Amino acid sequence: xxxxxxxxxxxxxxxxxxxxxxxxxxxxxxxxxxxxxxxxxxxxxxxxxxxxxxxxxxxxxxxxxxxxxxxxxxxxxxxxxxxxxxxxxxxxxxxxxxxxxxxxxxxxxxxxxxxxxxxxxxxxxxxxxxxxxxxxxxxxxxxxxxxxxxxxxxxxxxxxxxxxxxxxxxxxxxxxxxxxxxxxxxxxxxxxxxxxxxxxxxxxxxxxxxxxxxxxxxxxxxxxxxxxxxxxxxxxxxxxxxxxxxxxxxxxxxxxxxxxxxxxxxxxxxxxxxxxxxxxxxxxxxxxxxxxxxxxxxxxxxxxxxxxxxxxxxxxxxxxxxxxxxxxxxxxxxxxx
Amino acid sequence: xxxxxxxxxxxxxxxxxxxxxxxxxxxxxxxxxxxxxxxxxxxxxxxxxxxxxxxxxxxxxxxxxxxxxxxxxxxxxxxxxxxxxxxxxxxxxxxxxxxxxxxxxxxxxxxxxxxxxxxxxxxxxxxxxxxxxxxxxxxxxxxxxxxxxxxxxxxxxxxxxxxxxxxxxxxxxxxxxxxxxxxxxxxxxxxxxxxxxxxxxxxxxxxxxxxxxxxxxxxxxxxxxxxxxxxxxxxxxxxxxxxxxxxxxxxxxxxxxxxxxxxxxxxxxxxxxxxxxxxxxxxxxxxxxxxxxxxxxxxxxxxxxxxxxxxxxxxxxxxxxxxxxxxxxxxxxxxxxxxxxxxxxxxxxxxxxxxxxxxxxxxxxxxxxxxxxxxxxxxxxxxxxxxxxxxxxxxxxxxxxxxxxxxxxxxxxxxxxxxxxxxxxxxxxxxxxxxxxxxxxxxxxxxxxxxxxxxxxxxxxxxxxxxxxxxxxxxxxxxxxxxxxxxxxxxxxxxxxxxxxxxxxxxxxxxxxxxxxxxxxxxxxxxxxx
Numbered sequence: 001x002x003x004x005x006x007x008x009x010x011x012x013x014x015x016x017x018x019x020x021x022x023x024x025x026x027x028x029x030x031x032x033x034x035x036x037x038x039x040x041x042x043x044x045x046x047x048x049x050x051x052x053x054x055x056x057x058x059x060x061x062x063x064x065x066x067x068x069x070x071x072x073x074x075x076x077x078x079x080x081x082x083x084x085x086x087x088x089x090x091x092x093x094x095x096x097x098x099x100x101x102x103x104x105x106x107x108x109x110x111x112x113x114x115x116x117x118x119x120x121x122x123x124x125x126x127x128x129x130x131x132x133x134x135x136x137x138x139x140x141x142x143x144x145x146x147x148x149x150x151x152x153x154x155x156x157x158x159x160x161x162x163x164x165x166x167x168x169x170x171x172x173x174x175x176x177x178x179x180x181x182x183x184x185x186x187x188x189x190x191x192x193x194x195x196x197x198x199x200x201x202x203x204x205x206x207x208x209x210x211x212x213x214x215x216x217x218x219x220x221x222x223x224x225x226x227x228x229x230x231x232x233x234x235x236x237x238x239x240x241x242x243x244x245x246x247x248x249x250x251x252x253x254x255x256x257x258x259x260x261x262x263x264x265x266x267x268x269x270x271x272x273x274x275x276x277x278x279x280x281x282x283x284x285x286x287x288x289x290x291x292x293x294x295x296x297x298x299x300x301x302x303x304x305x306x307x308x309x310x311x312x313x314x315x316x317x318x319x320x321x322x323x324x325x326x327x328x329x330x331x332x333x334x335x336x337x
Numbered sequence: 338x339x340x341x342x343x344x345x346x347x348x349x350x351x352x353x354x355x356x357x358x359x360x361x362x363x364x365x366x367x368x369x370x371x372x373x374x375x376x377x378x379x380x381x382x383x384x385x386x387x388x389x390x391x392x393x394x395x396x397x398x399x400x401x402x403x404x405x406x407x408x409x410x411x412x413x414x415x416x417x418x419x420x421x422x423x424x425x426x427x428x429x430x431x432x433x434x435x436x437x438x439x440x441x442x443x444x445x446x447x448x449x450x451x452x453x454x455x456x457x458x459x460x461x462x463x464x465x466x467x468x469x470x471x472x473x474x475x476x477x478x479x480x481x482x483x484x485x486x487x488x489x490x491x492x493x494x495x496x497x498x499x500x501x502x503x504x505x506x507x508x509x510x511x512x513x514x515x516x517x518x519x520x521x522x523x524x525x526x527x528x529x530x531x532x533x534x535x536x537x538x539x540x541x542x543x544x545x546x547x548x549x550x551x552x553x554x555x556x557x558x559x560x561x562x563x564x565x566x567x568x569x570x571x572x573x574x575x576x577x578x579x580x581x582x583x584x585x586x587x588x589x590x591x592x593x594x595x596x597x598x599x600x601x602x603x604x605x606x607x608x609x610x611x612x613x614x615x616x617x618x619x620x621x622x623x624x625x626x627x628x629x630x631x632x633x634x635x636x637x638x639x640x641x642x643x644x645x646x647x648x649x650x651x652x653x654x655x656x657x658x659x660x661x662x663x664x665x666x667x668x669x670x671x672x673x674x675x676x677x678x679x680x681x682x683x684x685x686x687x688x689x690x691x692x693x694x695x696x697x698x699x700x701x702x703x704x705x706x707x708x709x710x711x712x713x714x715x716x717x718x719x720x721x722x723x724x725x726x727x728x729x730x731x732x733x734x735x736x737x738x739x740x741x742x743x744x745x746x747x748x749x750x751x752x753x754x755x756x757x758x759x760x761x762x763x764x765x766x767x768x769x770x771x772x773x774x775x776x777x778x779x780x781x782x783x784x785x786x787x788x789x790x791x792x793x794x795x796x797x798x799x800x801x802x803x804x805x806x807x808x809x810x811x812x813x814x815x816x817x818x819x820x821x822x823x824x825x826x827x828x829x830x831x832x833x834x835x836x837x838x839x840x841x842x843x844x845x846x847x848x849x850x851x852x853x854x855x856x857x858x859x860x861x862x863x864x865x866x867x
Contacts (some may be wrong), residue, residue: 025456026444032437033416034400041406049457075410077458080511115513142360143656149556149578156559156575181361183654187579190550195575225353227639227654235550238632276356318648322638322723325679 010043011067016060022046023053044068052081057088066099073107079116093120101133108137114146118153127158131167138175143184152191159196168192173215180219183228190232194239205240212236214268217250221271224254230283244291251291254284255307282316293330301330349373349645361655368657369645371748375736376647382734384764384822385742386426389757392742393419393426396754397434405754410454413445413467418758420474424834425761425824435475439483442468442476450491460495461509466521469528473833473841484844493531496522503560503569504539515556516547520587523594524831527799528838530845533792534602539569541595544588545626546574551654552629552636553580554588571624580636582652582665586672590830592628593675597798599625630676634723637673640666641724647736648728649747650763659746660737660756663729663763664832670724671829674772679723722770729767730816733760762827769826770812778805780851788847800846803830804839810854 011017024046037045044067051061065082068075086096097120100113107113121127134154137147158164172192175185193202193212202208216233220226237244250270253259258279262272273279285307292304305327312323351369354362397419401408408415416438423430430438445452445468451460452468469487476483499506499522501514508518519540526532546558555576560569578584603625642649642658649658650666673679737744737760743752744760781801787793808826815822828838839850 023457026441028440030437031441031444032434033397033419033441035405035409035412035415036400036403037406037409038403041403041409045409052457072407072409074407075458076454076461076509076512077410080459080509083511111513118513119511143653145556145578145581152575152577153559156561156577159561179359179361180357181359181655183656184579187549187551187576191575194550195573197573223355223357223359225355231551231654239550274355274357278353278355281353316643318641318643318725318728319638321721321725322634325723 008040010040011047011064012043017047020047020050020054023049025049041071044071048078048081052077057085059089061085062089062091069103069112073103073110073113076112079112083116083119093123096120097124104133104137105140108141108144109146111146114150118150121154122157125158127154127161127164130154131164131171135171142175142179142182145184148184148188152188152195155192156196162200165199176219180223181226181228183231186228186232190235190239194235209236209240209242213247217247217269218271220254221273224273224277224279224281224284227283230287234287244287244294247287248291251284251287254279254281255288256280280315282311285311285315289326304330349376350643351645352643365655365657368747372647372649372658372736373645375748376645376731378735381817382731382822383817384734384824385738385740386821388740388742389422389738389744389761390426390428390742392739392752392757393422401754410458411464411467412455413442413452413464413471415754416441417467417471417474418754420471421827421833422754422758422761424474424837425758425765425827427823427825430475436481438471438475439481442471443483443486446486446488447495450488450493450495459509461512462496462499462506462518462521462525463508465492465495466525469525470831470833473528473831473837476841478844484841487529489529489531489845492525492529493533493536496526496531496536500536501560502562503558503574504541504543505557506540513557516544516554516584516588516591517556519544520591523591527594527803528831528841528845530796530800530842532598532795532799534598534795537595537598538602541592541599542571542626544592544595545628547576547584547588548628548633549576549580551580552632552634553582553585553640553653555579555581556584579653582640582650582662582669585633585637586665586669589633589669589672593672594799594830596675597795597802601795601798630673630678634673634678637666637669638723641729642732644728647732648725649732649736650729657747658732660733660744660763661746661759663733663737664759664766667724667729667763668766668827668829668832670722671766671771673723674829679721726767726814727816730764730814730822733764733767734817734822737764761824762832764822765824765827766829768813768815768822768824769808770814771806771808771826771829773802773805774807775805777807777851778802781805784849784851786848796846800842800848803828803842804850806830806835807853 012022022043044064047064048068051064062082062085065078065085068078069082072078085091086093097117100117100120104113104117121130134147134151137144141147155165155168169192172185172189175182176189179185193208198205213233213236216229216236219229220233223229233247234244236242237246253272254277256279258273258277265272289304289307289311292300292307295301308323308327312320312327316323352362352365354366396415401415405415420430420438442452444456445454445464447453447460449460451462452465453460454464472483472487478484496506499509499518501507505514506518506522507514523532523537526536543558544554547554547556549555555578557577558574559577561573562568563570639654640650640652640662642651646658649660650662651658652662652665670679733744736748737756739745739752741752743754744757745752746756778801781804782797785797785801790796806828813823825834827833828835831838835853842848843850
């Protein structure tokens with residue numbers, strides 16, 4: 001309980017609530033596994049149960065549910081009842097959104113506050129101001145699951161809103177630049193580029209795929225041991241049914257120790273690892289093994305096995321069982337016969 | 338039975354930051370420094386059972402401290418986490434406290450069906466799972482026993498009222514859609530024998546659409562509708578959120594629970610020429626939904642932290658390890674067994690009809706079942722799990738335990754009820770190797786009592802599959818002193834013990850289950866009054 005709340009009168013002390021008979025939670029005095037509630041919390045929930053039982057929809061219900069939500073933002077029934085009350089009173093949803101803004105900042109990790117927002121925006125149909133709001137949320141917590149999935153809901157729900165969508169690629173580019181290891185941002189990029197169908201201006205898929213491959217390879221060269229980027233690379237290829245072998249030349253330098261004498265070359269297609277890179281990189285070895293496994297000839301398969309063994313015994317020992325499983329799996333497949 | 342704990346040199350190589358620090362790598366490094374200190378333990382890592390029991394008993398008998406008010410809408414969860422943690426620790430409640438627990442759970446049932454987060458709240462799928470599972474632990478048949486007081490007809494109506502055109506379910510009226518709710522619904526419906534084709538039609542397709550390019554599952558997907566037919570399009574159906582351990586467990590468990598429905602529905606019930614029957618048919622409803630199991634396996638394996646992270650699991654790519662993912666990710670490997678990935682039984686042919694196995698076994702012949710049994714002999718020192726069972730146990734024992742009792746996310750955090758259960762369940766999943774046994778399924782089928790219910794075939798298949806999970810004798814791998822550290826095995830689909838899962842299912846299906854080999858020490862200890 002924060003100190004600012006301490007002087008607040010209880011609902012049981014307020015004359016405007018005198019007509020309501022509060023309902024205690026349990027009929028028995030000694031339920032097993034009780035929560036030792038504060039006086040304020042018990043007071044608010046006793047009155048809330050009475051309101052729900054009576055089915056009251058009124059302005060004071062909005063006051064009560066707001067108070068209860070502040071005490072416990074995960075009280076889904078309070079949110080649910082509040083939403084129904086807002087609709088039945090035809091209350092201003094703009095005002096409600098404003099209130100929700102401050103609650104969202106405060107309770108960023110609560111399911112209910114984000115879902116309430118969705119309900120409001122579905123009615124209000126004002127997606128555009130949501131973007132700067134969401135950016136402020138991400139500044140507080142760059143990987144917040146609710147914030148990202150809400151953003152993806154927003155973009156899906158208003159899929160035809162060009163104004164909403166037009167800055168999204170730039171946004172995600174900046175977010176990845178802020179922290180190249182932010183997997184939420186990489187996932188969002190996949191959502192934007194591949195997840196929602198083909199947008200106007202993106203019809204040339206070969207060009208889009210090339211752009212994505214170059215973007216990802218550059219980010220890998222910057223920080224090679226970054227599973228987010230490697231997963232995205234695989235995602236591009238899998239989604240578009242492209243063979244991993246397209247990237248053999250790019251991947252190889254990442255599978256061996258860093259060459260201190262390498263000359264600086266600018267090769268957009270195959271950006272080399274940066275100076276500080278810690279190589280060999282597990283994800284690159286795995287990728288090269290996958291290329292070899294797919295090749296179909298016995299020699300390549302044995303090369304893949306060798307790479308898996310190096311992961312199992314040296315570079316990624318925690319996953320030894322899995323790499324051994326890959327070896328077994330590949331050797332048992334018809335291609336190895 | 339137990340494995341030695343050899344003191345070993347721990348690899349302490351930090352996660353490579355490539356000389357390019359970002360917010361993610363900095364907090365990763367901080368965490369690794371803390372974990373490294375905890376990894377330097379002397380002696381055998383030991384489960385502080387008594388401290389954990391005291392933590393659980395204190396919450397249950399004296400009450401949860403005021404900060405748990407934030408979980409006032411999750412009261413069934415607080416009770417389930419506590420009761421199930423006792424069960425995993427091989428401790429049962431005395432009859433008086435069992436009855437108090439049953440009475441409390443029944444106060445959460447809503448007059449219109451389903452269970453609420455607390456008395457006077459609204460029914461919701463998540464507390465419904467927690468309440469029904471808690472009843473599986475403390476309830477029994479007969480008046481006041483809790484089981485027969487569950488209003489299954491109204492519960493079914495409640496479930497149907499939440500169903501969405503894309504095959505998903507809202508967690509409560511007006512509330513969000515996500516795969517947690519689907520898992521909770523399917524476990525409840527499976528335990529209580531109220532699964533119907535109508536209930537689950539389209540749900541598997543929804544789940545499949547939640548798999549992300551990384552291989553794990555997201556919270557939900559967004560449906561788009563065809564203008565002509567007003568049905569859900571198969572693509573685009575974008576994920577809402579990235580691959581996540583908790584959602585992945587829920588989606589995978591749900592997927593496994595739906596296999597019998599899928600097999601029946603797509604083999605016999607619907608032919609290729611059928612017209613769509615209901616609003617839950619997608620545009621391409623005749624395609625059996627699929628998930629990419631290989632990709633899923635790769636992602637799950639990748640969630641295990643390295644040696645410097647003590648082998649704990651993380652919930653998303655490039656996030657920190659957290660004790661609760663010991664169950665959400667560690668437990669998911671057990672589920673993969675049901676899809677034929679990893680595990681002992683998969684080294685023999687899997688495409689044998691269950692009926693064949695049964696008839697061979699019944700004749701005592703050397704059929705596929707006989708061969709399978711033979712091949713398994715002498716395997717007790719082979720560990721075929723795809724994740725590092727030893728390392729996961731070490732994370733939980735070295736970093737997951739709070740010195741004052743209860744388990745936690747990671748040091749230096751406090752313990753709580755949620756992490757206490759999911760660390761213990763994860764520890765159990767790392768100790769015991771369970772898999773769905775074809776012979777046990779065949780045995781269960783052989784004693785099934787047919788009835789005239791219209792969904793007899795589906796019910797029968799679901800029941801026999803749930804009962805088929807066994808632990809291969811001699812495959813337990815227990816780090817530390819085995820008598821102290823050993824936990825009960827949990828059913829991978831319910832996260833109840835095997836016997837609690839079977840007990841409540843026998844009652845609601847009106848069936849018997851084959852006897853099991855006598856389990857090792859099971860709990861009859863009583864909780865001390867504190």
